[in-house]
Amino acid sequence: MRIELVTGDITTEDVDAVVNAANSSLLGGGGVDGAIHRRGGPAILEECRALRASKFGRGLPVGQAVATTAGRLPARWVIHTVGPVFSTDEDRAPLLRSCYTSSLAVAAGLGAQSVAFPLISSGVYRWPKEDAVVQALAALRTGPAAVQTVRLVLFDEATRRTAERVFQADRD
Template sequence: MHIELVTGDITTETVDAIVNAANSSLLGGGGVDGAIHRKGGPAILEECRALRASRYGRGLPVGEAVATTAGRLPARWVIHTVGPVFSSEVDRSPLLRSCYTRSLEVAAELGARSIAYPLISSGVYRWPKEDAVRQALAALNAADTSIDLVRLVLFDEATRLIAEKVAHE
């Protein structure tokens, strides 16, 4: 598996699967979640509502992942995962790593060969960017997967530079 670190807009990535840093409701929100729902169109929300009505009546648990159509996005699927809110008192890093590994597992089950991730939990969930990158790379590098390409799509150049530094530690 090849891992790329890029600056960009995840909604424009031409890969098999795009990972959405969703909230547990699966019904859209702000940040990456809102952008994916807006650009992907109503088909994503329709499938998310169906998931809420069936398997995830109480919402998607933190660290888990589930796939829907990608709607109008240039990917085939959106894999929704719920990251943990950062806490300086409780170590939630296993849950954050699970977001990456469960998304990879779901993508592989779908037959995806390429996947793009945002930096999960590093926005409104306040996970420090450097450690968020460290957790992402630890999970991805340890994964045994059939996925060929993993792209970590970072929102801005400053975050990509942090990621490059962590990747070369």
């Protein structure tokens, strides 16, 4: 699997699947979640409502992933995953890594060969960016061979530079 680090807007990524850092309701929100729902249009929300009405009545659990249409996005699918809120009192890193591995498993099941991820939990869920990159890369490197390209789409240049430093240090 090839891992790419880019700065950009995940809603414009031309990949098979984009990952949404969703909230457990699956009904949209702020940040990446709101952007994906706005740009992708009502078809995403319609499928999320159907998921809530069927097997996710209490919401999508943290660390799990589920797919919907991508609506008007360039991708074919949106894979929704709920990241953990950062805590200094509890090690939630396994849950954060599970967001990536669960999303990759869903992507492989769909036949997706390319997937774009945001840096999950690093926004309003306050996960420190450097450690969020460490956790993301640890999980992504164990992904299924069926997914050939993973793109970590970072919100700004400072975060991309941090990600590049962590990526390089991990390779050395």
